[in-house]
Amino acid sequence: KQEVTQIPAALSVPEGENLVLNCSFTDSAIYNLQWFRQDPGKGLTSLLLIQSSQREQTSGRLNASLDKSSGRSTLYIAASQPGDSATYLCAVRSGSRLTFGEGTQLTVNP
Amino acid sequence: NAGVMQNPRHLVRRRGQEARLRCSPMKGHSHVYWYRQLPEEGLKFMVYLQKENIIDESGMPKERFSAEFPKEGPSILRIQQVVRGDSAAYFCASSPPRIFSSYNEQFFGPGTRLTVL
Numbered sequence: 001k002q003e004v005t006q007i008p009a010a011l012s013v014p015e016g017e018n019l020v021l022n023c024s025f026t027d028s029a030i031y032n033l034q035w036f037r038q039d040p041g042k043g044l045t046s047l048l049l050i051q052s053s054q055r056e057q058t059s060g061r062l063n064a065s066l067d068k069s070s071g072r073s074t075l076y077i078a079a080s081q082p083g084d085s086a087t088y089l090c091a092v093r094s095g096s097r098l099t100f101g102e103g104t105q106l107t108v109n110p
Numbered sequence: 111n112a113g114v115m116q117n118p119r120h121l122v123r124r125r126g127q128e129a130r131l132r133c134s135p136m137k138g139h140s141h142v143y144w145y146r147q148l149p150e151e152g153l154k155f156m157v158y159l160q161k162e163n164i165i166d167e168s169g170m171p172k173e174r175f176s177a178e179f180p181k182e183g184p185s186i187l188r189i190q191q192v193v194r195g196d197s198a199a200y201f202c203a204s205s206p207p208r209i210f211s212s213y214n215e216q217f218f219g220p221g222t223r224l225t226v227l
Contacts, residue, residue: 031214043201043220044153064112089153093214096166097143098203 002027002094006101014109016092021075021104023090028068034084034098035064035075044089048075080108113212114204114219122225123192131187131222137203142185144177147199152219159185194225199223 003026013019023033032051036044038075048057048064050073056065077084087105091098115134123129135142144156158166159179170177174192179185189196200223203216 036218040218041223044218046215046217049215091153093216096158096168097154098145098216099155100145100153102152 001101002030002092004090004092004099004101006090006104007086007100008104010105010107012107012109015080015082017080017108018076018078019080019106020090021077021090021106023073023075024103025071025073025092025099027094028071030068030082031093033064033066033073034091034093035062035073036091038087038089038103040087047088077106080106082108082110084108114139114202116200116202116219116222118222120223120225122227124227125193126191127196129189129192129224129226131189131200131202131224132203133168133185133187133204133219135185135202136206138202138206139217140207141205142179143203143205144185144187145201145203147201147221149198153201156187162209189224192224194226197224198225199225 005024007022030052031035034049035047038044050057050066051096061078066073085108089103090101111170130150142159142219145153145155146156155169157170162181174190176188199221200221201221
């Protein structure tokens, strides 16, 4: 059974800092890994998707890496801004379903 | 191309009533997934459907919950005789047919927030 863990559960940083969110999964037989952003009371916004054959993906200030063999992914956010404050979810696809982590709640203070 | 649409966005029911949640996938998408996010918990898979077929319902509670994706119209998640523990956000996602390279990416709707009084 796939399990996804995200560390830390919560993170508070001053504006401008670079930060790293961590995600680990127990079963390396995955199709892909997605990072999502969820604002309070809102839906999910897909940030990056990494196919199982890829090592990393970049979009603007975001960079996600994938080490499938060790069951790890990181989301790197450069030059953080208050608008980045949200919960960040990691999800792996194996079979037909996505298995989500519990999320990292990020607060960027001005 | 409109995204995944869900309605209603908010639904209030009293204990014992029925709740019907609707999901219209993105145009051209033939796969629909339902997930539930209980308060203070992560999203959990419930069911995966293709048109007129339930493919994987291993995440569905055994009683009171059912899902369908008819040939015409939206996918419906139905909860009979709701209880307070059913209060949650229910998210629908869709993906395109397997002939497309992006078939294994899921696109999420805004969710339906169910409150059971």
